[in-house]
Amino acid sequence: MPRPRRPRSADAFPYDFSPKTSxxxxxxxxxxxxxxxxxxxxxxxxxxxxxxxxxxxxxxxxxxxxxxxxxxxxxxxxxxxxxxxxxxxxxxxxxxxxxxxxxxxxxxxxxxxxxNAGPLADSVPESAELAAAPPGAPVRLAAIAAEVGVKDGDLDDAIREAAHEEAADAYNGGARPELDDDGAHRAVHADAERRAADINNAGLGAQLGFLYAQCASEAAFRSLLTDLLPS
Known part of the structure; x- marks a missing residue:
């Protein structure tokens, strides 16, 4: 059965959501x-x-x-x-x-x-390979990442955060019912830490695929990558 929502500790959330507009x-x-x-x-x-x-x-x-x-x-x-x-x-x-x-x-x-931003079109620089690939194909995700300027290491923290967010949702949904609340909480977040490490160790392609799975379109994926890049 669902558990009462348990907030993440502040030090486990690396992003700053204070007002930023200049x-x-x-x-x-x-x-x-x-x-x-x-x-x-x-x-x-x-x-x-x-x-x-x-x-x-x-x-x-x-x-x-x-x-x-x-x-x-x-x-x-x-x-x-x-x-x-x-x-x-x-x-x-x-x-x-x-x-x-x-x-x-x-x-x-x-x-x-x-x-002064470009339109959020679902497009990437076209080549024969890109044109033939379906939306979300690894070659298209790699082209979008290159267009945005993503480099190795830029997404490590984002992958870890996303994995822990999924773990929090799983915990709040009643995952690991065989354990008590504290045990279940520790278990799902330990699993998330291992999953994030596996994705990060697999390289940029694995990171892009994991993040794209959380997006509704290539346009949303491009916007997400832009927001995640170090300022």
């Missing part, structure tokens, strides 16, 4: 939308990214609601109100695209945008 990115995003008829605080709002300094989270404001449908903080009048918000979000994204910004995913707070 002031000039806030200003540039606000200027881009203001020039296209949007009003900060009235028709759109901005939040800092917790991933990158060159990224900002934006959302339209529709009837005092500034978060996407599905966010428990929002109070929706009806389905029409939600539809109005979605239409406004599309107009906001179109305005940012016109200004030279690209969207990099949506959360429960809004959509992340980066300035």
């Amino acid at each position: 002031p000039d990115v806030f200003t540039a995003a606000a200027d881009a939308l203001t020039a296209r008829g949007w009003q900060q605080g009235e028709t759109f709002r901005m939040l800092p990214s917790r991933v990158r300094a060159d990224e900002v989270c934006l959302a339209p404001i529709v009837g005092d609601v500034d978060v996407p449908p599905g966010n428990s903080e929002a109070e929706w009048r009806d389905q029409e109100h939600k539809n109005e918000w979605y239409h406004a979000a599309r107009r906001l994204a179109a305005a940012m695209s016109e200004a030279g910004w690209s969207s990099y995913g949506t959360t429960q707070q809004g959509t992340s945008f980066r300035r």
Whole structure:
């Protein structure tokens, strides 16, 4: 049976999710939308990214609601109100695209945008081998990694973290029921440590395959690799 969720200790989580958006990115995003008829605080709002300094989270404001449908903080009048918000979000994204910004995913707070970034197309430099390979094939993942600038050793910590996140989910789902809670917790994380070591020791190809399995597309995979690279 599922166990009560057990948080990871802070020292076991290597990534810093404090606000990171730089002031000039806030200003540039606000200027881009203001020039296209949007009003900060009235028709759109901005939040800092917790991933990158060159990224900002934006959302339209529709009837005092500034978060996407599905966010428990929002109070929706009806389905029409939600539809109005979605239409406004599309107009906001179109305005940012016109200004030279690209969207990099949506959360429960809004959509992340980066300035002067290439579009998130599911594409890599083509060759006969790449063109014939299906999405997610090792040769395509290697090409994306080379395009982003991934080098040996860059992904070791990310692999370890991802393995332990899977272990935490397994523990919370009731894995190793033959053990008591502490024993099960230690066991699943020991297994995760061994799995991460095996993947890292197998080299970059194994690391890319493991991370791609957690992504919905090659575009999401490219974005993940970019976020994981040392700044």
